[in-house]
Every structure is written in structure tokens, then in C-alpha cells.
Amino acid sequence: MIGLNYLSPKKDKPFRFIALPFYLVGILSMLILSCNPEPANESLTGEHPCLILTANSVPELQNGISDFPLLSSSFNEIKTKADRSLNEEIIVPVPRDLGGGYTHEKHKENYLSMYNAGIIYQITGEEKYAGFVKAMLLEYSKLYPTLDIHPQAKDQAPGKLFWQGLNESVWLVYSIQAYDCIYNSLSKEEKDSIENNVFRPMVNFFTIYNKTTFDKIHNHATWATAGVGMTGIVLNDTTYVEMALYGSDKSGEGGFIKQIDDLFSPDGFYAEGPYYQRYAIMPFIVFAQVLENNWKDKIDIFEYKDGVLNKAVNTLVQLSNSNGRFFPMNDAIKDKDLQTAEMIFAADIVYYNTQNKELLSIAQNHDKVMISKEGLEVARAINAGLTEELVRKSVVIRDGKNGNLGGVAILRGDFDTNQLSLVLKANSQGMGHGHFDRLSISIFENGNEILQDYGSARFLNIEQKQGGRYLPENTSWAKQTVAHNTLVINQESNFNFNLKEASEKNPRIVYYDINSPELQVASFADSNCYEGSVLTRTVAMASIKNKAYILDIFKVDRELPATYDIPVYYLGQLISTSFNYNCNTSLLKPMGVKNGYQHLWNTAHSSEINGLSSVTWLNDYRFYTCSFLADENSEVFLTRIGANDPEFNLRNEPGILFRQNKASNYRFLSLYEAHGSSNSVLELVEGTKSSLKELSFLLKNDDVNIVRIVLKDGTIATLGFSVQNDENAEHQYNIEDETFKWTGNSFMAIVE
């Protein structure tokens, strides 16, 4: 139980400073002295506010608003919203609706209104803002005690105000900050009413009724622990803080610290993937900052686990593609990008902590900052012109609390003005929101999805789509292996779709070499997802005459013959195929009856392929070709998503499905190429066809794959890849009259 070493509260530890710039040391020490001068109970509420916006930073913020445009506009935006709220009737409705419904959205609106008004009260000192928050909290103090479980609650962790407890936790994280802001304006009776009717019952609801969820190692629990912990700080209740940190029984088996231990890899990768990393980063970072402000004598939270919380934000930024959207792994909604509200907190606080100036470019795009000392610092830095361009680079990010559960490789290349990215996903299952997608790839160019990961089947907060819940097709389609750009054996999903098994067994990084822009390679393997099969996928981004080629070698070691399928979910319009096919023009049937195949229409089929074959499509005025080696046992299907979708919950997007029949030990070889452009405004079209002439294995054995790429202009590229990792291995092969010799895992030679 490695985590336990970290778990014991640092009661015996003396007050200490971590390395910080001089002026921050001053601010922090003032802050700690004023808000938390001694590690004793009575100090916790010595000043209000003390959570994120702290009392001692208010004067500096007031000045900063006149000095720094970004702080000023951020303040004005919040003030405009607060003023609008003050002009409206306070409505605290009896909970009734699912996500997207009236009462759901109203309670969300309410916590944001209170949060905004609380901040504006602190900065302006105008009583009306405090009065608004007070009046609304007093309404909640009448309503909350009357509530039972939400009438639409259906899952294990219900809420009272909301159909799921998660939203209730978020309500608490915002509302406790509003309360903190107006605390000093309230009478004892008002405080008692609000605390005893809302905040304490809500904490009890989380830590007793929803105890199981509270103690989980999961993003829902992060929001809950953040809310409970922040409530403890404000209410001067160390028990709440300790439950938040160490679980409802304070054992350390649950709680915030254990979440940090188990959910983040040493590289700052969050087990559920970027979509949930983005969501969870807010309570992680915000609660950490609250601890930094109030609990630093007991835990130096931003130094904890080698500074993993700061790392997590920088890693998350790298998990976005060129248009700022997060790579849609697992249960992801694709719209989420660096502009989300969570990233404002994350970028501001982590800039404050680390002075990583690339984070300023994100803050600059947000065009708003937190109203706090962190936001002030960001606004000041941007004003001083310190912003640096965000550079997305090739990176391999290890997964697993100890970094040994596989990971994600992102190969990136800049060609002309285009950034091409290849993502190879071979990390741990990612719990309940994980997909059965071992060794799947996706490809992006300039932010466009070229080979897509479908993401989740869900319409966030849209009431008519089951209130925004995950839809049945999320399980029957989106999580299945065949919904991903990876191998499916015998038309069954990884681990027979068994979550428990999938969670226990992980892929592994074989090797990677991402340092040369000429040839970047990542090789990952999985020995568990299909019984008796070892899967090794080696992907490479090669620059040949300043053009990008993505090579994909998928090696399957397996004795028993089986059917191998590799789907390729391209996005765009099919332009041409190198082979003839039979199109199912007047009758469509699904590709199968289960494991996701029931959702794929079989739109065309070809068994006439043999040798080098290709499919070309058009996406956003750019051409893409997937070339692949076929033999007499190969078939190709063209597919479209959308069969067995009675409520039209799926996106009807196309795909190619390569099928290899009667295969045992086998290596798939494919090459992806972006080429040409179609400018229909200027009516100029060029490069509609692939530049590839020949693609072949020169050698494939237990040690090595040697691949030859011949372009139409005569250029010959030879690429070699180790099968196993050995950085120092010396390779030498004589093939016909050529000799190939290299040291290490990969090699490329180009003859023009």
C-alpha cells in the first residue's frame, strides 16, 4: 500500500515554505498568518473569505482592477452577471427535473449567481450583493430540510437538489465560496440557519447517505471531497476537512489524498482520460489551493507526489489537439476544449504556482481570469507581455499510479502550416468511463479529426435525450472495441467486455523514440485483451521530403486461427478506392448482431483486394489516403454507423473495416498520408491522389520489421523497427543486394 505513506496528516511537520518567488512568499505569508496563523481550530475561520478569494488579497485586487485590463474585464463580466441576477426574482424551486430541465438548470444558475454576487460583494463592499446571497441561501435553508432524494434519481449516488449527487457536490463547491464571501455580513442566527439547514445536512448527506460514492477513487468523489473540505474550512470544522482528505472514516482508504495517489500517474495523466481529467481538474486544483491557503502547515499539497497536481494541468494541455479540443478518449464529449471554465482555474492557479508562461496563452484565449490573487498575477503577467506561445509537442504519457500501466503516445509533426497528430492509446481501462479500445489510434490534422475516436453516446444536459445521461448506445456501441480504430478478434470486444478483467490487466509500452522530427516511433503492446493473443502496434510518423507519412504496423501473435477486423473511422467524403466493391445500394443490413457490430450498416463489400490497396477521402478541403497491404484472405467492408439505433442517438458516420480471415500470426501494414487540397472558392484542386507507389515488408521476423515505401516520384524510404525494446541493439540485415545497419529501435533511410 504505497499510498499510505503519504496519507498520514503532517501534524508533526513544522511550518515550512516551499520555493516561491520573493513577492509571493510575502503574499503567502501574510495570507497564512492572517487566515491561518496557527494550526489550531479557532484559526480556520479567523478571516473570511479564506477559500480562493482571500480577505488579504482584496485590496490588491481592487487596485489591480484599475491597472490590468484582463482583470478589469473579468471583474466587469462577473459584475454584469451579478447585477442581472440581482434584478431577477429569487427562485429556489422544488427539485423535479432531469438534467436540462427547468429545476435542474435553475439550481445551477443559482449557485453561479451566488458565487458571482459573493465575489462582487468582496470587491465592491456593496451590501446589496451580500443581501442577495443571503436571501437565496435563506431560501435554500427553508427548502433543503424538506427534501428527500430527488424524484428522478436513478443511480447509486443521488442528489436532493439534483438528480445526481455529482451536481449537488458542484453546487456545494460554488455555494460555500459565496457563503464564505458574505460570512462577515451575516448575523449569528442567519449563519446558524444556513449552516444547520443547508451546509451541514448536505455534508452529512454526502458523507453518510452517499458514503460509498464519497469514498470512491473517482471524479464524483473529488467534487464531493472538495465541497466537504471547503465547507470544513469555512465552518471551522476540522472533521469535515479530515474526512475530505482521508475519507469518511479518516482512514486514508478514501478521500482527496488517496484520489491524488491513485488517479494520477507520475506524468500527471488522470486514469479516466482527458475528458474527465478536464472535469476533475477543477475540484483538484481549487481544493488544493484552498488547502494551500488554509492547511499548508499540515500538507504541502502542490508538492505532494512530486508536484503531480501542477503536472496534471500541463499534461492536460498536451492532451489537446491543434484547435484546443481535448483528445476524445473514453466517454468524452468532443466539444470540450481549453476554453472550458475548469481550465480558467487550472491555468491561473498553476501559472501562479509554476510561472509556466505557455499557460498565459491559454489564459489569454480565455480572455478572463479568476478574481483572486492567482488571476491578478496572470493578468499582471499578460499585461507585462510575458505570454509565450503554447507549443504542442510529441509526448508519451505514462498511465497508472506508479506509471507502469501503459500510456498514451502523441506523435506530432509540423508540415508546411499543418500540424499532424497521431494518438496511440494503450493505457489502463479508466474505470467505468473507459472504453475497450486497447491500442487504438486516432489522427488529427490542424484540429480536424481525420481518424476519429467516436467518444461517448450522450447529449450533455439535453433533457429529451434521457436528461443528458449516457445513452444505451454508449454501452452497446461507443465502448465496444469495434467502435475504435483497433483490432477486433472474432468480432468480440476486448476482455469480452468485462470491466473487472479489463481493469486488472494493462497494456505496456514496448518502446518509443520521439526525439527526431524525421522519424518518431511508438510501440505499445497488450497481451491480455484477447486470450492467447499478443498484440503489438508500432506507429511511426516519418517525414519524407517534408511530407508526413504515418506508418502503422499491427502485429498479432496468436496460434489459433481467427478473424481479425480493423475498423478505420475516417471522417469526410469518400473520394475513391483502388479496388472494386459491391455496394449495397437498395438493401442495408447490419454487420452483426452484437458487440457493436449491430450498429454498423454494411454499405459495401469487397473481396477483390490483393496487394497494395487504398481508400481516399476528402475532409475540410484536404485529401487523405489510407493504403494497406491485402492478400487473398483479405476483405474490406465500407460501413456507416447507425443501425439498431431506434432513438437516433448515434452520429451516422462512415468507416472502413479491414477483415483478415483465417489469420493467426499476422502483421497488418498500413500507411496514412495527407495530400493536396481542394479550394472550391478559387476552384483550384491539387494532389488529389496519394504519392505512394509501393508499400511492402522487406523483412518481418521476431526481431524486426523492415518496411519499404516507394513514392511515385521515385523516392525510396526504408524504415526498420525493433519488435522488442532494445535501445542499444545493433541491427544488420542484408536483403538482396542492400545492407541495412542501425543501432537502437528504429531507423529510416531515404534515397531520392
Added chain:
Amino acid sequence: MIGLNYLSPKKDKPFRFIALPFYLVGILSMLILSCNPEPANESLTGEHPCLILTANSVPELQNGISDFPLLSSSFNEIKTKADRSLNEEIIVPVPRDLGGGYTHEKHKENYLSMYNAGIIYQITGEEKYAGFVKAMLLEYSKLYPTLDIHPQAKDQAPGKLFWQGLNESVWLVYSIQAYDCIYNSLSKEEKDSIENNVFRPMVNFFTIYNKTTFDKIHNHATWATAGVGMTGIVLNDTTYVEMALYGSDKSGEGGFIKQIDDLFSPDGFYAEGPYYQRYAIMPFIVFAQVLENNWKDKIDIFEYKDGVLNKAVNTLVQLSNSNGRFFPMNDAIKDKDLQTAEMIFAADIVYYNTQNKELLSIAQNHDKVMISKEGLEVARAINAGLTEELVRKSVVIRDGKNGNLGGVAILRGDFDTNQLSLVLKANSQGMGHGHFDRLSISIFENGNEILQDYGSARFLNIEQKQGGRYLPENTSWAKQTVAHNTLVINQESNFNFNLKEASEKNPRIVYYDINSPELQVASFADSNCYEGSVLTRTVAMASIKNKAYILDIFKVDRELPATYDIPVYYLGQLISTSFNYNCNTSLLKPMGVKNGYQHLWNTAHSSEINGLSSVTWLNDYRFYTCSFLADENSEVFLTRIGANDPEFNLRNEPGILFRQNKASNYRFLSLYEAHGSSNSVLELVEGTKSSLKELSFLLKNDDVNIVRIVLKDGTIATLGFSVQNDENAEHQYNIEDETFKWTGNSFMAIVE
């Protein structure tokens, strides 16, 4: 033959000035005096260049390049391109390929290179640019005489350099300008070689071999006549100019003047629709400017037909939606927008002619201007801050040379920050590129297509898609009535898809009233497209409590019972329906076998609808609902385009198909509403449901349709519409205990 009045060359007319600003008078008179001092042959080539870039404007342009940033950057862009061309080998390949193929694209590149180099030669005087153009033209003078008809030619008007004569005409329009620019640098032998081997044979090819096309009243002929006429000006051959103006036999039955007469309505609408209007506007405007510069004593072309050429450009601008794309009527490619190269010429020249300052906003978006006195004037005006915002307004544009062949109504409303547009298309067939889409509608919001017109089935210049030709599905799908948002009777297309019949019979404007932003109405009718049937579609954009509602009353007068289908091609994700349906989850079949129905997959069906029914979808984070009245004879199908599409040439987009069985006289009533928003970055969703509670006819008879809209908040709107046009009619109706009284064609009363 009204047109004939205009046709005779104004030989007897004295030199005259039209009203122009003082400084333009000066410039123009200089220009006419220098380039064309007397209306005699010898003057035509008195100066070179004399087409668009004129010799006398060169000094002023040279100065303007240092004074006006936009002129400067435009010059530099052309110079950069010209320099790039000069660094490359001159290749004039033997024609071989289809559109998109190498030789096709190379010949296009060549005319642009020559054109650019010619301009740069004039401005800089550097001989190398003239040398480049000369060398390339001399190559053409070797190649062209050896050529027969293009090997890939398949249609009636082939080219020699290109598979279709159209591209050859475009080649001539550009290349003759290049030749004009370098004319004075050439020896007599060089001129003879180029003229006798390229330009004259090409003119002969157009006017003799392709005579039928040359004399057509059609955009292909406009390019041809422009090219031939410009060649005549440069080569001092008035016969060429006269053939260009009055047809190959100079009778006036063909040629540029007849094209202006017949192709443009008095409102400046071009019969083929905006896509081809955009394409044709360039030769129209450019050749007109050439005539203005060289032939003004004979024709005052921009005053011709009440200034229709200038009007045509302003009308074309109004035929674009909020994102600048042209409404995709008939055979349209949807990407085309105000940024196309043609619009640079059109906006610059028409600004020069009319000083319409809204055109400057288009030029400003182009970020480039012509290198000519017109471009100079635009650059000067933009530099002086004269630009005015482009305002897209509601407009009814009449079609037909005399304005009596129906037309297009565009109702526009600005609601919050959204511009909603409804297009009702009821104009003439538009010749071979016309679609059988009488009375079809489309809806746009903020440039997004909400109800789409499919446009054409074609991939411009993409060689793999039949060289960019119109694909078979353009006929079998895109032109068919069922591919449009309009009525189909008995599953047959308008006029049984007979182009000749469709071209002879036209719809008509019944009435329109677009002056009140509260209620805008357009009513159009067609009595010919289905035998024995009179179709009247009345659409209204109503502002009810500052929200937009689009009402659609489709009245069919017909004695024989029939099946009425109205397809609705929404774009987006289906969110909900108010009715149950049977989804074809595991077997898809087409909706029919012909008339376009063979291309629609039947994805779901409902006969359970009766009374008020609705479908809601999501498009670009905004919700849209179509509500409609159904009865016991109503059915609804959900469809998807893409059946019987063996080469995957179609876009697989969704649709709704309303079917009314056993219908004779019948009125469809529908209401379209944009509502709410889904911001998945902020996770805020609101207004997912329609605000409509009730929709009904209070009265429908031969005189009037009175419709009642009741919103969920209790608001009651009553709208009345005449069936026939009578602006002065006094209407009074007592319905139950309410009295409705109004004068004119339409009426709305709102009770909150």
C-alpha cells in the same frame, strides 16, 4: 421582341457622358480620349493595354501602390505569384486530362501566371515579366495549331486545351489580357505568330466550330463572348467585337447584349440562380468594363437595361446568407461565397460605377483589389474609411427578362444576435442547371443551413469524381422535386421532370409584404408544375415577443385525390419527436424506385400522428422545431439520403417526409422555431423545447387563412393571410366571440 430595341449598335448616338462624380469624369474622358479617341477602327488598339488595366491608369496606379495599403498588398501578392512563375519552367502540355487532372490544372495555372506577369510588367516595366508571357504564348502558338478536340471531351461544346470549351473561354479572357499588357513589347513577327496561331484560331473555334454554344443565352456563352470581344478590342478586329455583342451572325439573336436582355431580370436576378450568377458575373462585368473603356461611344453598357449589370451585383450580394455563402439554389456548390475571385472584379467595378459603400466591406474582406483604376478607387475609399457595413435585408427579387416569371423571396429577421433567413424559391426553371423545385423553401440562421437545399451532386475539379463533372446523382437525385423542401404529388417530380415544359411555364408572385419587421409575408403560386393542381405557398416570418416564428401554409387546389409528400431536409441531430415511430433498425430499404425516392433510405415511419406534431433537432448548439398539423390521413417518414449511390457520391444527410394520403384540396400548416441553446463548453443548456402549445386554422376558405398560435406562456398570436392578392381588401371575420378586422393581405394580433 422587346430586347431588339436595345440590340442595334448605337452607331448614330453621339458621344455622351453619364452622371459620374467630377473626378471620374476626368479620368474617363482621358481614358476615352487616349484609348479610343474616335469611334473608328484604327483607334481600338491606339494604346495597350486597353482592356481592364489601361495604359493611362498606370502612372496613377504606380503612385497608389505607395499610398494605399490594400493596393500595395494586392500588387505584392500578384508580384509574388508572378515571381514564383518566372522561377519555374514553362510547361505547355499536350492536353490529356479531365478537370482536376494534370494538364487541365496546368493550363489553368498558365493563364493565371501570364495574367499576373502581364500586370506586373505594366506596373514595374521590368522586361522579364513580358518575356515570360511572350515565351509562354509562343509555346501556345506552337501547340495550339496541332490540337484537335480534347481527348476527354464528352459534351456538346468541347475545348481543345480543356475537356470543355468553357475552360477554354476562361483561358482566353485571362490570356488576352496578358497579351494586351505585353503587346507593345512584341515584334510584329511575334504578334503575328501569337495572333494567327492562338487567338484567331481560338476565336474561330468558338464562333464557328462551337457556334451553337457561342450563340446560346447561357453563362458558357458569356465567357465565350467576353473572350472573343476582348480579343477583338486588342486585335483591332471590330468583327470580333460585333460577333461578341450580337452573335456569330451579328443578328442580335445571340451575343452579349441578348444575354443581358434575357438572362437578367429587371431586378438583376440571373436566370440560373446565384451560383451561376456568381460565375457569370465576372465575364459580364469585366467585358462590360472593357466596352466602357473602348466602345462607350457605341454602347453605354452600364446604363443598358436600366443599369441592370450594376444591379445584378448588388442583387447577388443579397443572395448570400449571413456567412457570405450564396444561397445554394439549382446546381450549386455550397462553398461559394462573396470571397470568390469573381466578386473581387464585381465589387471593385460596381463600386467604381455606383459608389455603393457597402461593396467596400466586401472588398475589405477580400483583402485585395484589382490592379486597375477600379481597384485603386476601392483601395483609396477603404483607406479613407468610407466602408459601410453590408446590410442583408428582406427582399423579393423578380425573375424573368421582364420580371414576370415568379421570383425569389428572402425574409430576414434579426433576433438577439441571430439573423434568421427564409428563402422561398418560385422562379423560372433556370435552364439546364435548374432544379424541379417549385415553391421550395430553405432556412438559415447565422449562416448555418437549418433546412437545406441539397445543391448539386458534384465534386468540383476532383478528377476521381468523374473529373469534377455533374455526377449521375445530380440528375437522379439533386434535380428531382423530392430532393427539395417542397410538395411532391404522387411521388413524381414537377413537370414529370421535363425540362422543356418546365422552362415554358413559370410560377408567379401572388403578393408580398416585407416592410414590417413584426410580420413579413410572401405568397407565391404555381399552376403548372403538377397537372390539374394549383399550389400556393404563403410563408411568414413573425416576431412574437422578440422571437422568430416561421409560418408555412402550403395550399393545394386539386380535384383528383392524390398522395402529397413534403420533405424537410433539416441538418443536425434528431433530438425528439412528439410521436411514436417504427424505426427500421436492422433493415433499410429505399423510399421508392424512381424520381429521387430511390436515393432516400426509409429509416423510420409513423402513422400514429394526428393533430399538432413536432420534430426537434440540434444544429450548431441551437435547437430547432418543426411543428405541423396532422390528421388521420397523415404519415411521417424519417429518411436519410444515400440509397442507390454505388460510388458514394451523395452526402448522407437526414430528412423528414410528411405524407398526406388521399388528399385533394388541402392546406398544410407548419411552424418553424429556433429556440434555446446548448453550450457544452459551459455545460449550460436552455430552451430545448418548442415554446408552442397550440397551432390551428381558425378559418380557411377561398379568401383567407387565419391561423392561431398559442405559446406555452399563454401568449396568443392570430395571423391572417389573403389567399389572393388585394392590397386594399378590407377583411372582417367573426369567429366565435372574436372579431378580426384588417385591410390588406396580412395581419397579426398578439395577446399576451
